[in-house]
Amino acid sequence: MAGTSNSHRSPTLPAPGAAEARAARGLRADGVAAALRDRKVVGVAVGWVDNAGITRAKAVPVGQLGEAAAWGVGAAPCFDVFLVNDAMTDSRWIGGPVGDLRLVPDLDRITPLAAQSGWAWAPGDRLTQDGVPHPGCQRDFARRMVAAAAERGFEVRAGFETEWVVAEAGSRHDEPVFPTEGPAYGMQRVVDLSDYLADLLQAFDDQGLAVLQLHPEYAPGQFEVSSAAADPLAAADHSVLVRQTIRGVSARHDLRCSFAPVVTAGMVGNGGHLHLSLWRDGVNLMHGGPGPHGLTADAEAFLAGVLDALPALLAIGAPSVASYVRLVPSQWAGAFRTWGLENREAALRLITGSRGEAETRANAELKCFDAAANPYLLVGAVLAAGLDGVGRSLTLPPESVGDPARDPAAERLPQRLLESVAAFDRSTVLREALGDPLHDAVAAVRRGEAALFAAATPEEVVAATRWRY
Template identity: 35%
Template sequence: MLPATAGHAIDAANGRVLGTGPALANTSAAAVKSKTPVIAHAEEYARLKKAGVAFVRVLWCDTVNLVRTKVIPLRRFFEDRLSTQGIRDQQCLAAMPVTGDEVLAGSPSGDLILMPDMSTLCIMPYYPSHASVFCFMYLPNGQPFACDTRALVARVLTRAKQEFDLTFNMGFELEFTLFMRNATTGAREPLDKALYAENSALDPSTSEVLDDMVMMLEAQGIAVEAYHKESAPGQYEIVLKYKEALAALDDLVRARTTLRHVAKAHGLECSFIPKPFSGEAGNSNHCHISESTSSDDDVDSGVASDSGHVVISQEAQHFMAGVLHRLMPLTALLAPSYVSYERLVPQMWSGAFTVWGHGNKEAAVRAGDNNFEVKTLDGTANPHLALAGVLAAGLDGLRQRLVLPPPLQDDPATLTQAQRNAIHCQSLPSSLLMALTHLKGDALLADVLGPRLLNTFLRVKEGECKQIDVMHGAERYELFVRRY
């Protein structure tokens, strides 16, 4: 079973919503006889009212990773039973390009029901009169909406549990750039030009911004392990602690939104644009993944070998091999924007080659003590969609018992082409169109995404490429800093 919304159970086998009416199972006979209105989630309603919450934002992350929302007055959300019956919207919202709200030819059409997942209800501490909640998406007839990426990753996680008894934890490194405006010219400039982990970057005014970001994250139950200055001008990193996979992905969406709001409150601009400055390190959202079973500790864990590196379990090797095997098509999901490929270049710590290593910053996949890291993910990716693809590829590696090649500890860019060929090392796609071509040719990912979502994603991304390709560099830069 997939995660159930309150008053609804979701049947993963046939994709139907069960019990699609109001959640009245606990209605007392006295209440029915007196026709007293029954409010589902009454305790949550009372808690939010007491806290001064007046509105609920129903959130979803669209195909191009824009977080969209419908804002509902608190009273209406609970008393009119929208918390159990959902909010109507339009299917075409899943197929809007990053360039603007344009309905592309062949986009899905018709009504859509946004069904709140009440387990994700959370007060927004940086705007405490609002709470937010994620949703699952359905058609009016109760069928799941094919372009619901959050439901997609939930299905993949369910399959992993049913087929392999596997559950996953994830943690993320959020790299972002803080911009200020020049007081004289109004031009956008990086907040500083400090180097990696340079203490001088954390003066009181900058530390106050980052401290506020961390406190706002922690107030939403998003645990932070550390923050520090990154290498590029104005670039910082906040590391999110491991959590169960779906919750971690939701946290990543909330964290990106939180950081942008907090920066704005301080008169700054926060952007996850993959390559803010030519010749400098880019922004990524490195994803750390660990596996476990109901009877074992982390599958990835092991003991140190004579080399000092952890010996990775056989099962984890198969999983990592599956990810590496499909990294070319996966790149379209992990780095899905026109500007993503400005970051994925050799010798810039981006992991621009299909190799893995122990701590090798030039490898796309890195092995840690009890997890592995996918470096390709950036801030323009819908995380639910991207990690659904990664998990599906890894599970297929387990299914097929794929063999993980030896680790590479050298910089792949320093090898000859013959040396790279010998270890099956490829350069990642150099453009989004090239990555989309690889995605089109991958039968497994086509099956996992399904024809409706795959075709929608391809249509939107190919349309974006045509529109963005004719933009001037400054116009393109402005678009992506503003959107992401």
């Protein structure tokens, strides 16, 4: 597939060994640092998300930002094979105690944190010591897939729905204690936690994060925030920043939060739904076409490619053993490999938008994914699958018009992590897009976590992962 080889260089990173580019980054960072000091920022947390879905970070004093931007901060490649419990596994290309990378902050995305006085956050790109993208860098993978779509003449707009459960700060390994007993989607939850939610909305606004809505969700103590659409790399950055903002505001209110796939065994879990739309020359290709519900041929082929790849994509988007405790029928989790118009039980939900706004609002939602996923891996893998569908001119199968759990012919998605890993291993599309080092590191982490919880009950899995995400 064009633009997906490991050798494709990021269009936003300098050529290897370019001293001028390093100097320019450092000089620019000095100006950014001065602006941060004016806002009383003393430290910058440079973050990345590992293959287990855990957000990691290294921090630098604001006075060291120029050095970090020019030369990066040391970050061992072994983090690519960390498991959810911080144990390490190994893979063919990545693992072990030897080697180093350079973690370079993206100066365009540095954000002073509204809920963490004195701090800013920046997503980091991971480079080799030679200054080229690390083959295991998940953020660079997302960037490469955006470039691959652009080479085909496509613009993709994406946004995440982030669900979380808020609990009293004293909740640890025991079942969480919820600060509200308000019912599902109930106004009572908004009343009980109005100061917390108002501070959260204010923090999003102060940080320039555009959110579309915030509402109580189904499970006890659960809420959801929907981020506005952006290019896929920015959408992944926003997903990380949204979660860290929720953590910061929660801590200020003596609360803690969990984005784990399941927080209480037997209850509806936290989704990390991905919305996306396909555009060309400013036109939304998910509207005005001859295909199902107005899809153009390219949009239908793109979605058909994603649907075709869903079992393998689950290894990216439902990456935890706990994900499969969540992914059950009749809980709006998208447990079946089906699609349908406004069908919340289908893994792929088509949304046409209200009359009068369909030209801009028509999009698709992938409901089978959760917040344990690395958002950079997820947007990149979905783009790779969709572009493969366009390349093969795929069409969608008949749509699901009801609850697929009542249709004997409906195909269940993998019900265990190792099933999705097997599909991931078979996917030449994802292996080509990710490259061997990143593909194998992802698979190694999935197998490591499957082994870690091989003898655990669902309740034990939930308890072990509840506060890790």
